[in-house]
Amino acid sequence: MSQSRAQSQPLSQSPSHLSSQAVMMALGSAILMGTIGALARTANLEASIITFYRLLIGAACLIAYMLATGKARQILHRPGKRHLFNGAMLAGFMVFYVQSIGYINMANAVMLIYLAPLVSAIGAHFLFHERLTRQDLLAIGIALIGVVAILPSLESLTGSTAELKGYGFALLALLSYSGFMLINRRPASASPYQSTLIQLSFGALCLLPFALHQAVMPSLTQWFWLALIGVFPGFLAILFAVKALRVLPAATFGTLAYIEPVTVVILGWSLFAEHLTPMQLMGCGLIICAGLIQTRKRRRAPRPQ
Template sequence: MRNETRGTLELTLAMVLSGTLGVFVVESGASPFTVVFFRCVFGAAALGAYSLARGFFTGHGFTPRKLGLAALGGAFIVLNWVFLFEAYEATSISFATVVYHTQPFFLVLLGAVVLRERISAAKLGWLAVAFAGLVLVSGVRPGDTASLKGLGLALAAAVLYALSTVVTKRITGVRPHLVALVQVTVGIPLLLPFADLGEAARLGTGWAWLAGLGLIHTGLMYVLMYAAYAKLPTARIAVLAFTYPAVAMLADWLVYGHHIGPVQALGVPLIVLASLRVTRATRTRAAAAAPRTAARAPEAASPAATRSA
């Protein structure tokens, strides 16, 4: 029980940190590509140092195929960050975060298309509930180009998240910290041509916010999450994951005065409830299958396999 309590505290803290990510992005004052580039730089340094200190590079478990899958998943996850941060600029942290949490449904749809997984009637019903919630949350009116752009960017980020998860699920026998390290390292050369280094040189105090995104929101946050996952049942993980959007909305209101309207607010519990039901069902099925793979090394869990940004 003490182990589970510690895991609960670790995951709650990780989700609270994730909920403050949008504030760090906005306060950095940098463009989304530049923000993600330096998040990858600082994040790679943090995860690399932690993995080296823990001896994770010894017997790492990577093969050329697994390394290629991690790199592909990394390309999807860093582009997911770019689209999400663009959505923050186009609308607000609250709006983008709620829309972004349609991720589990794109994962279900991709599983059906790519992995030929069967979609149950219950999941189809929850997909319909989530879609109804999305329509309410969007609150898009004719001519409201900012909201339409933000909606599209957040949905694109959710799709990229789901693609990364589908790819990363195929990596086994590698510590999740190392998979995450590969993914953020891939982001450095991938985003370098698009990062505005001249802009970065003029950021001043913005550098502290960029460093925080890498060291806190990519290093510390993922270490906490992976430690918690080993201690908690899947149902509790699914529930605690929703600390992230709740904190993000609270932070957006406290710092910037942004909040969603009354009609939009009606859609939030629909998306949260539907996402929770689908996520718990998926993780319960995965847990049931775990005994068949218990003899293998720990299965990978990357940033794409978590319920955070």
């Protein structure tokens, strides 16, 4: 047993290995997060119901994974206040996002929400003294130009009550997601699995009263979509995000997270005929370029642990 531990130790302590793995997890999380809009529309349920089951099924999947991989002792532990608060942030982010796409299209909602990486990168700079390099600023700037290119022009906005509600919910999702990323950047004694489990479980608990108030029994088809929501943008996406945030600076994680709006735009175009203009296609390309810049940076100069 000591021999296997000794063999695994260099791998677990290798900054290059950890950095590359964290980049892949950040990208995987962004792509999986990007599927929630399409899955939520297909499930055709209230935002609070969808988010409740996303968190609940995600927590159940994580418990099953921890039991299967010998991490059962980590399940029962005393959660910290920070993780409980972040569970509420996570639930708020998910509910507000799903609520917003009921009023505006997925691309518009997610592009506003994805000012969150910029907000969190600036917040981490002042709160945690994470230095923003020229390459970080370049990547963030390119990503923001891409976001602006995908957003609708001011002339196309109608100013209707429904549209204002949609952008209002998207703004609340932006603030919640910024808080989620910043809180997960702080050092924690709990493992990533414990942090994720508490955030998923407490988030579901926050939404339980709303789910009970709705008193909706999903159909068999809706259960299928809810299961997919719980496993992919629930369990896997959140676990990957929490683990990546333990290694990557907020600026790097935030830039890689811009792959999510690209995923949303592509799914909206391919599944719901939300057509892309040449300007929006250019925006998607710029966002991908920004992600590639940060990926190359992590490979060249891994952050020491």
